[in-house]
Amino acid sequence: MSSPLDDLVTTVVITRDGGDTLVRTMPRHRGPVIVVDNGSTDGSVGAAVRGRDGVRVVRLPGNLGATARNLGVALARTPYVAFADDDSWWAPGATARAAALLDAHPDVALVAARILVGPGERPDPLCDRMLDSPLPSWHDGDGRAAGRQIVGFVACAAVVRRDAFLRAGGFDDVVFFAGEEERLALDLMADGWRLVHAPDVVAHHDPQQARDRRQRSRLLVRNGILTAVMRRPWPVALGRMGTALRTADGRRGxxxxxxxxxxxxxxxxxxxxxxxxxxxxVERFG
Incomplete structure (x- = not known):
């Protein structure tokens, strides 16, 4: 059942040849939904949205990577936007809870959810690291600790303040895809916003098993170096390059x-x- 707060959040889904996974996850989204199709050829988008009201589809001629999300955010007519991929979805009540937090905390630009992975709903260890980080906790209106301030996030488990996202430039085509969140997080913080992890906001992620993990590892190396070149001090950028030289995949990245x-x-x-x-x-903490 939808909450009125769900209507404050547009879910922007990016997909490319999502297949049966997209068909399975699309009915789980609440509120307005924008699907940005990164040049799919498998017909999955048509099958996933058939018979569904409140879904807008943007079909791209090719793959724009993470920057496809920028188009969805620009088209959204709500103050907040939740991101999803074809293999992720939000738990019931999650986007409404995120909207309530963003309403109550005007200095927060992004709420990062607790992520449950796979059919077994295994907690993503990244979320434990967020809660255990050395940054300050943050508090809800009743004074209770509601989570932890953070310096990074996972896109498919984030709800953003639309205006802050657009002012920060969204995702960029230098990085393109994989680890694209780092530069955006840095720019949001540079603009004076807080990013927070709220463990009572829950997102589900069921990653496809066929993913090429080594290729993704190389992309993360590549994009970590590029982000450091764009936003970090030169010793950090050079340090990432030096670390990359230690392994074959790092050198390829x-x-x-x-x-x-x-x-x-x-x-x-x-x-x-x-x-x-x-x-x-946070990086020294590990």
């Missing part, structure tokens, strides 16, 4: 960063010292 490095350099804008200190504190 570093090599893949080279063709995009000039675009990254042109967009270089190091974050303020206070943001860098917060990020460095």
């Amino acid at each position: 570093l090599a893949a960063a080279v063709p995009r490095a000039w675009a990254g350099l042109r967009r270089r804008r190091p974050v303020p010292l206070a943001v860098e200190r917060a990020v460095s504190t």
Whole structure:
């Protein structure tokens, strides 16, 4: 059953050849939904939205990666936007709870959910690291600890303040996909916003088993280097390059960063010292 608060949140789903997974997850979304199709050829989007009201489909001629979400956010007519991929969905009441938190805390730009993974609903260990981080806890209106301030997030488990997202530029085409959240998180914090993890907001993620883990690892190396070039001090960027040289996959990721490095350099804008200190504190904590 939907809550009136669900109507304050548009769910933006990006997909590419989502197949039966998209067909299975689409009915789980509440409130208005925008599906951005990154050039699918398998007919899954048509099958997933058939007979459903309140769903808008944006069909792209090719794959825009994570930047496809920017189109969905721009088209949304609600103050908040929840992200989903074809293999993720939000638990009942989750987006309404996130909307309530964002309403109550005007300095918060993003609420990161607790993630339950796979059919067994295994808690994602990343969320435990968020709760155990050295950053301050944050409190709801009744004064109780509601979660922890954070410096990063997982896109398919995040609800954002639409205006803050657009002012920060959304996701970028230098990184394109995999680890795309880091640069956006840095820019939101540089703009003075807080990001928070709220464990009572729950997202489900059922990743496809066929994913090429080694290719994703290389992309994460590539994009971590590119993000550091764009936003972090040079010792951090050089440190990431040095770490990449230690493994074969790391070296491949570093090599893949080279063709995009000039675009990254042109967009270089190091974050303020206070943001860098917060990020460095979390990174040292591990």
